[in-house]
Amino acid sequence: MKNLLGITLVFLAFWANAQQMEIQLDGVAMFDGNNFMVSDAGSDFSSNIECESSLLLSINSGDEWDERNNPNRKWKIEVRKEDMNWKDAVKLEIVRKGNGMWQNNKGNSGHIYNGTNYQAIDNTSSYFFGGKGLITDIPIQLRLSGFSIANGANDYETNVILTIYDD
């Protein structure tokens, strides 16, 4: 009987651990069309063009029990892109611009780390940043780099995919 109880407790612990962390994104990526104009003949676009809109990322729990009993669960976020229409010469980069708000708000911002330097987004998934607990409104920013008028007139489209994993 004791053994059965033990097994049940262990299973519950793992089951709790297996509850899904959720990642939520607010905002859309918009680049100002004026960045793709040249004011003086002979000049090029600015080599780095930042997304003008703000993007806020939130880490939520998919389960109330987990949220209450596992508040410091560690996670990591990976990033990749899936191109619909893109040119290799154009690099898309991403950065974390802030720490967001810890949902168990105690003024502590030490629950999020890495991702504060621009990194290129490739078509294969790579580590972006990590943290623990539930955090809302983490500001992230996208940037185009190596952009040039020499790439020609074109329509560009890609999907940036952020994936959260248990760490």
Place this chain on the structure above:
Amino acid sequence: MSMNKGLKITLIIVIALWLAKPAFSQSDNANINVRFSVPEIAVVDIEPDYNNIEFSVNASASPGGEPVVENVSNESVWINYSSAIRLTGNKRMINVQISDNDVPPGISFYIEASAASGLGSANQGISTGKVRVTHEPRPIITGIGSCYTGDGVNMGHELHYFLEISDFTKIESAANQVFTVMYTITDN
């Protein structure tokens, strides 16, 4: 003995669950759609901004000799351009023509663009050589792809101007004659 057996079973289950932990691990995605367009661009400019090319036509120092034509402007003149075309689009060219007033009778006016300076990007245009300039647009630079030359003097193509006496019998004495040259970047 039964306690030991029960403990063993428990341990086996715990280890099995621990090993199975990765299978329990979950993930979730958020997507950002990134979409923008770079329009076709075609802009051309002459550097320095406000320049006049000045020639003087003077009588020969020796009796019976041809008049002497001299370019008295010392300033170097450059043409800059930026161009973005679609992958399937035609390359561009720069045409030159006289847009205002006329070249005096008996005189021909020519322009030659140098090769691109080497600054800026690849896919800059190619000079067509010395071109007689009239009211009809004529290409002086062709084969312009998606590129930029750099902005300012010593960037792009240097422009050389020539005034030549083509028919001495038509030359008339006149005060200063002013005419304007216009450059247009256009699809081939």
